[in-house]
Amino acid sequence: MDCSATVIGGGFYGCMLAVHLADAGLSVTLCEKHDDILGRASHANQARVHNGYHYPRSLLTALRSRANFPRFLREFDDCIDGSFEKYYAIASRHSHVTARHFAGFCGRIGAPLRPAPDRIRRLFDPHHVEAVFAVEEHAFDAVRLRRAIWTRLVSAGVDVRLGVEVRSLGRAFPRGLRVEIVAAEGPDEWRADRVFNCTYSGLNTVLARSGIPPIPLKHEITELALIEMPEELADIGVTVMCGPFFSCMPFPSRGLHSLSHVRYTPHATWHDSDAAGRQDPESLLAALPRRSRFSLMVRDAARYLPAIAGARHVDSLWEVKTVPPASERDDGRPILLEETSALPGLTSVLASKIDNVFDMLDAVGIPAVRRRCAA
Numbered sequence: 001m002d003c004s005a006t007v008i009g010g011g012f013y014g015c016m017l018a019v020h021l022a023d024a025g026l027s028v029t030l031c032e033k034h035d036d037i038l039g040r041a042s043h044a045n046q047a048r049v050h051n052g053y054h055y056p057r058s059l060l061t062a063l064r065s066r067a068n069f070p071r072f073l074r075e076f077d078d079c080i081d082g083s084f085e086k087y088y089a090i091a092s093r094h095s096h097v098t099a100r101h102f103a104g105f106c107g108r109i110g111a112p113l114r115p116a117p118d119r120i121r122r123l124f125d126p127h128h129v130e131a132v133f134a135v136e137e138h139a140f141d142a143v144r145l146r147r148a149i150w151t152r153l154v155s156a157g158v159d160v161r162l163g164v165e166v167r168s169l170g171r172a173f174p175r176g177l178r179v180e181i182v183a184a185e186g187p188d189e190w191r192a193d194r195v196f197n198c199t200y201s202g203l204n205t206v207l208a209r210s211g212i213p214p215i216p217l218k219h220e221i222t223e224l225a226l227i228e229m230p231e232e233l234a235d236i237g238v239t240v241m242c243g244p245f246f247s248c249m250p251f252p253s254r255g256l257h258s259l260s261h262v263r264y265t266p267h268a269t270w271h272d273s274d275a276a277g278r279q280d281p282e283s284l285l286a287a288l289p290r291r292s293r294f295s296l297m298v299r300d301a302a303r304y305l306p307a308i309a310g311a312r313h314v315d316s317l318w319e320v321k322t323v324p325p326a327s328e329r330d331d332g333r334p335i336l337l338e339e340t341s342a343l344p345g346l347t348s349v350l351a352s353k354i355d356n357v358f359d360m361l362d363a364v365g366i367p368a369v370r371r372r373c374a375a
């Protein structure tokens with residue numbers, strides 16, 4: 001089989017890219033190693049449609065969120081939960097921002113901000129919280145998003161192959177790339193003009209098996225606790241800024257809230273330059289003993305928002321979060337697009353946030369269009 005583009009990874013980024021390329025007239029094959037699309041980080045995340053507030057230390061990330069927020073709401077209208085109120089609280093101590101700085105920052109990026117009403121302000125401990133603001137931020141339903149993406153893949157004519165793992169890539173002769181896969185039926189291979197590695201935490205696994213040097217990346221095994229909120233908090237989301245604090249957001253596809261804590265959500269951290277980095281992150285995730293830190297998360301969160309002590313832990317989502325090491329400095333979330341001279345035609349894409357997918361599509365451009373070709 002020949003195709004003009006192979007996309008590796010059926011997460012939100014890989015699927016959106018596959019549709020984009022197919023709409024431009026390329027014959028596109030999308031390979032996903034698991035049995036459905038959007039089952040990994042694109043599902044196991046906080047479901048926040050960012051609107052800039054989260055990034056007072058990275059103006060560029062905040063401004064890109066502001067630009068992409070309305071577009072994401074427009075394009076994925078059916079997947080959005082805007083039924084809750086969202087509040088950002090500023091911690092009195094150990095915060096990287098004060099209330100004044102935060103308000104000034106929101107003004108600079110043009111993000112709507114109002115003081116929270118008294119009934120909400122009273123929910124917070126005044127010794128630990130300097131100010132509480134009402135903001136405009138929504139959540140997406142990951143299951144509805146999967147359905148919406150399936151519709152797009154089908155109507156764009158993308159050849160979606162589930163249960164197909166791309167093992168390695170090499171040069172094809174006289175041109176293009178050789179794509180080597182394993183599936184239930186056994187190994188196979190084909191030739192593609194272009195390959196896009198959209199495997200997020202698996203980027204370096206694909207590169208290493210293809211003999212290509214790794215991209216410097218930082219990985220964290222994360223736990224998001226899924227909780228049932230006490231009644232007084234059921235219709236709100238809360239993020240405490242900006243430091244070792246917590247965030248709780250509605251998680252619409254389960255009718256629950258997610259709870260994450262900057263200190264307790266990461267269970268393990270490593271860089272791809274470490275010895276551990278030579279292992280596949282998905283294998284490390286599978287091997288990690290799943291001892292929930294919900295009780296630590298909720299105990300600390302209750303210092304700021306006492307009523308959250310009444311939350312009930314229902315489940316936890318475990319995933320690998322992958323970011324460029326530079327994001328440790330300013331918490332920024334750039335999209336990384338990396339080509340390699342070792343294998344011309346290969347582009348690795350590190351996603352940043354769900355809404356920023358549009359920036360990736362603009363940056364990738366469309367490789368020279370070839371007509372669809374049959375298997």
Ligand SMILES: Cc1cc2nc3c(=O)[nH]c(=O)nc-3n(C[C@H](O)[C@H](O)[C@H](O)COP(=O)(O)OP(=O)(O)OC[C@H]3O[C@@H](n4cnc5c(N)ncnc54)[C@H](O)[C@@H]3O)c2cc1C
Pocket residue numbers: 008009010011012013014015031032033034037038039040041042043044045046047048049050164165166167198199200201202206222223224319320321322350351352353354355
């Ligand atoms: C804990 C956490 C919280 C987050 N919160 C938010 C948030 O609130 N809002 C937000 O916008 N973003 C959030 N993010 C970031 C966001 O989830 C990711 O940036 C985004 O989902 C990445 O999409 P992706 O398609 O690149 O990766 P994924 O969804 O992980 O998709 C990669 C796919 O590649 C497949 N794959 C891997 N290797 C191979 C192979 N060799 N062959 C075939 N298939 C392969 C995997 O099975 C997977 O399906 C969060 C991330 C985490 C981990």
